[in-house]
Amino acid sequence: MSILSIIKNRRSIRDFQDRDIPEDIIDELIEALIWAPSAGNLQARRFIFVKDRAIKRALARAALGQSFIAEAPLVIVACADLKRIASRYGSRGVNLYVIQDVSASIIQLMLLAHEKGLGTVWVGAFDEEVVSDILELPEYLRPVAIVPVGYPARVPQAPPRRTRDELIEIR
Numbered sequence: 001m002s003i004l005s006i007i008k009n010r011r012s013i014r015d016f017q018d019r020d021i022p023e024d025i026i027d028e029l030i031e032a033l034i035w036a037p038s039a040g041n042l043q044a045r046r047f048i049f050v051k052d053r054a055i056k057r058a059l060a061r062a063a064l065g066q067s068f069i070a071e072a073p074l075v076i077v078a079c080a081d082l083k084r085i086a087s088r089y090g091s092r093g094v095n096l097y098v099i100q101d102v103s104a105s106i107i108q109l110m111l112l113a114h115e116k117g118l119g120t121v122w123v124g125a126f127d128e129e130v131v132s133d134i135l136e137l138p139e140y141l142r143p144v145a146i147v148p149v150g151y152p153a154r155v156p157q158a159p160p161r162r163t164r165d166e167l168i169e170i171r
């Protein structure tokens with residue numbers, strides 16, 4: 001698969017098979033997270049890999065009851081390390097760079113997961129405080145996204161994209 005076909009064919013998956021992910025593939029997903037670019041190469045991010053059923057159910061409740069989260073064999077909570085980014089970049093780091101750092105890792109993981117036959121979905125709708133409590137996160141770690149990962153049980157149609165004219169401006 002070319003990178004462009006991976007990009008275009010990846011879908012948000014919200015139905016997962018009851019099937020574990022082999023450890024060697026999880027290992028490659030970790031590599032995808034690690035090798036994303038980051039501001040000043042600070043890598044101010046941390047990823048909590050959740051396999052425990054009770055914790056996954058609690059995360060699903062914290063995410064406005066998006067129950068598919070609890071059905072995935074692996075749920076990754078992607079966090080921004082505010083302390084690390086602030087040490088060099090102050091408020092611009094905290095408000096902008098660190099969110100971009102985490103997001104870059106997430107999208108790399110999602111694309112690699114798709115290449116490996118796995119499905120993912122970026123979940124942004126959740127109560128940050130509740131998620132922090134569930135995972136007992138220190139103050140300086142801000143949960144940015146929840147990413148369930150698993151083998152797809154159903155792949156939806158591609159939602160439409162805006163046209164090139166709407167999206168691109170050439171000057």
Ligand SMILES: Cc1cc2nc3c(=O)[nH]c(=O)nc-3n(C[C@H](O)[C@H](O)[C@H](O)COP(=O)(O)O)c2cc1C
Nearest residue numbers: 010011012013014066121122123124125126158159
């Ligand atoms: C920042 C962000 C937050 C999102 N939050 C949710 C969410 O809470 N629940 C969900 O089911 N999908 C969520 N999505 C997935 C989008 O709905 C999905 O990417 C979009 O509809 C396009 O579909 P596709 O990913 O299949 O191309 C989110 C995506 C992004 C980038």
